[in-house]
Amino acid sequence: MLRLSKLTDYATVILSFMARDNSHVHAAMEIASATGIALPTVSKILKLLVNANVLTSTRGAKGGYALARAPEIITIAQVISVLEGPIALTECSISQQGCEQASGCEISGSWSLINQTIYNALESLTLADLIKPLRSRDSAWTQEVLIPVASLYR
Amino acid sequence: MLRLSKLTDYATVILSFMARDNSHVHAAMEIASATGIALPTVSKILKLLVNANVLTSTRGAKGGYALARAPEIITIAQVISVLEGPIALTECSISQQGCEQASGCEISGSWSLINQTIYNALESLTLADLIKPLRSRDSAWTQEVLIPVASLYR
DNA sequence: TTAAATAGGACTAATATAGTCCGAAATAAT
DNA sequence: ATTATTTCGGACTATATTAGTCCTATTTAA
Numbered sequence: 001m002l003r004l005s006k007l008t009d010y011a012t013v014i015l016s017f018m019a020r021d022n023s024h025v026h027a028a029m030e031i032a033s034a035t036g037i038a039l040p041t042v043s044k045i046l047k048l049l050v051n052a053n054v055l056t057s058t059r060g061a062k063g064g065y066a067l068a069r070a071p072e073i074i075t076i077a078q079v080i081s082v083l084e085g086p087i088a089l090t091e092c093s094i095s096q097q098g099c100e101q102a103s104g105c106e107i108s109g110s111w112s113l114i115n116q117t118i119y120n121a122l123e124s125l126t127l128a129d130l131i132k133p134l135r136s137r138d139s140a141w142t143q144e145v146l147i148p149v150a151s152l153y154r
Numbered sequence: 155m156l157r158l159s160k161l162t163d164y165a166t167v168i169l170s171f172m173a174r175d176n177s178h179v180h181a182a183m184e185i186a187s188a189t190g191i192a193l194p195t196v197s198k199i200l201k202l203l204v205n206a207n208v209l210t211s212t213r214g215a216k217g218g219y220a221l222a223r224a225p226e227i228i229t230i231a232q233v234i235s236v237l238e239g240p241i242a243l244t245e246c247s248i249s250q251q252g253c254e255q256a257s258g259c260e261i262s263g264s265w266s267l268i269n270q271t272i273y274n275a276l277e278s279l280t281l282a283d284l285i286k287p288l289r290s291r292d293s294a295w296t297q298e299v300l301i302p303v304a305s306l307y308r
Numbered sequence: 309t310t311a312a313a314t315a316g317g318a319c320t321a322a323t324a325t326a327g328t329c330c331g332a333a334a335t336a337a338t
Numbered sequence: 339a340t341t342a343t344t345t346c347g348g349a350c351t352a353t354a355t356t357a358g359t360c361c362t363a364t365t366t367a368a
Contacts, residue, residue, distance in 0.1 A: 002272055003157065003238065005325065012265075027344065040328050047346070060335025061343040076268065084157065111166075114230065114279065118272050125268065159356065181313065194359050201315065214366025215312040 008083040010037050011045050015054070015079060016131050019071040025064030045083070052082040071131065077122035162237040164191050165199050169208070169233060170285050173225040179218030199237070206236040225285065231276035 013035050018026055028046055032039040046065050049055040056068045067074065167189050172180055182200055186193040200219050203209040210222045221228065 002269060007326075009265075029344085038327075041326075043345085044327075050345090057345060058335085059333075059343095059345045061341095062336060063334085063344050065345085111163075114276065117275050121271050121275065122268065161357075183313085192358075195357075197314080198358080204314090211314060212366085213312095213314045213364075215310095216367060217313045217365080219314085 005084060007045060008080055011079055011083050012130065014045060015127055018067055019127050019131050022067055025058055025066045027064040048082055054078060054082060071128035072126055074127040075123050076125045077119055080122060159238060161199060162234055165233055165237050166284065168196065168199060169281055172221055173281050173285050176221055179212055179220045181218040202236055208232060208236060225282040226280050228281040229277050230279045231273055234276060
């Protein structure tokens with residue numbers, strides 16, 4: 001229903017691995033063998049995450065990658081948008097003409113609402129939450145997630 | 155970030171058009187010219203929606219398509235799953251071996267939680283909501299959407 | 309009998325995703 | 339200095355998915 005790309009999935013696995021041991025830098029090679037993801041693919045993802053300032057990198061021998069911030073303030077929404085781009089919903093792909101005839105443009109407003117809601121939910125979940133065992137979470141996610149949709153209209 | 159296919163977008167436009175005039179059946183041809191979407195594409199989508207029992211069809215001359223239920227009980231989650239399939243999140247695409255090494259499987263639990271939350275949100279929005287003008291909605295969506303995530307753990 | 313529709317499915321084309329590879333630049337250790 | 343290690347940037351290929359079209363059969367009202 002909701003489809004995230006494999007690369008996004010890989011990214012969360014990689015970031016989770018790094019978050020569990022945030023005390024030193026990790027080389028791409030090390031991450032690849034720890035996660036079982038092929039090295040070139042790991043490299044590609046790490047580069048993307050560096051460019052998006054989710055990770056920092058050190059070049060040269062003994063170099064590697066590290067989290068740019070504490071896991072508690074790296075949100076899942078951030079991670080996803082690095083890999084999938086900021087594309088929120090489908091572009092209004094019907095022609096302007098057809099759109100006017102069907103009043104389709106009113107619907108696009110609804111889609112942005114839906115998207116905003118989902119974004120809010122993902123923004124409230126962090127990398128730290130992801131690495132906690134399921135039964136011992138204490139973030140908003142174990143409580144209730146309150147999405148104030150009405151505020152979008154104000 | 156969240157990517158819905160074009161067909162899903164088309165489907166919502168088509169269904170919205172039909173919901174606005176639910177008094178008689180609509181031929182594929184009529185829907186195509188009203189929405190501006192090419193006829194073969196419209197046909198394809200309508201067939202999918204019939205198979206999923208979102209629409210009913212009548213064959214033969216004066217035949218056409220109609221909503222199978224009132225717009226108030228056709229949820230957006232239903233519509234999306236018809237077009238995109240029930241795929242909730244990425245399959246655990248790392249090898250079993252890598253997964254154990256990285257304890258990646260704990261993460262997959264988090265993903266299903268994320269997905270459940272999004273599903274709940276989309277399940278609470280109906281086709282009727284979609285065709286209301288933005289400022290005059292009175293469903294749960296204009297109020298607050300409360301997602302009881304904690305209940306998933308009980 | 310004919311015209312108007314949907315049904316089913318095969319098929320092609322277009323696009324996006326996944327994954328690989330290479331040469332260059334930086335840095336630590338020797 | 340030189341070498342080994344490692345990231346950087348980007349090009350490239352292969353694969354998979356999505357979008358879109360088309361054809362033939364079936365159904366039904368006039």
